[in-house]
Amino acid sequence: MIVSMTLNGKKIADEVSPDMTLFQFVRKHGCYSVKCGCETTNCGLCTVFLDDQPVLSCAVLVARVSGHKVETLEGLQKEAEEFGRFIADQGAEQCGFCNPGMIMNAIAMFRELEEPTDEQIKQYLAGNLCRCSGYEGQLRGIHDFMEYKKGGVSCES
Structure with missing residues (x-):
């Protein structure tokens, strides 16, 4: 079957098998920020935006998705780069494997909530598995980013 969609602002159409996942499709089309660590919707590494909503592409x-809009980190470079500096500044990117999914969910959170509470931040990041950092660096990076957006701090990176 042929599916067509807008992937990172570009209209594409491709022949796919009926059992192909969105994860497999975006990787096939060069979106290597999207990773798969579990294939059971438990790690958050495969997060993409489907019509501006975060979804787990492995599921x-x-x-x-035919006829819809899909965005990956490759399509959100400006937002991702701006926020990602704050995560890196806190040392919360030790191996970097979870960063794309973590950043996708943080972008979704910031689009929805202007000033999220710690509890809301934890809810948004709850589906993201990070084996290195313990999440405290990400939390500090998010707080620093929110201060930066208010004009209070700058990023050293």
Whole structure:
């Protein structure tokens, strides 16, 4: 079957098998920031935006996405780069494997909530598995980013 969608602002169409996941599709089309660590929707590494909402691409059949808009970190470079500096500044990117999913969910949070509370931040990041940092660096980076957006701090990186 042929599916068509807008991937990172570019209209594409491709022949796919009925069991192909959105994760497999975006990787096939060069979106290597999207990773798969579990294939069971437990790690958050495969997070993409589907019509501006975060979804786990390992659990979505690409056939269901035909006609929709999909964004990966590659399509959100400006937002990702701006926020990612704050995560890196806190040393919360030790191995970097979880960063793309973590950043995607943080971007979704900032788009939805102007000043999220610690509890809301933890809820947004709850589905992201990070084996290195213990999440405290990400939390500090998010707080620093929120201060930066208010004009209070700058990023050293």
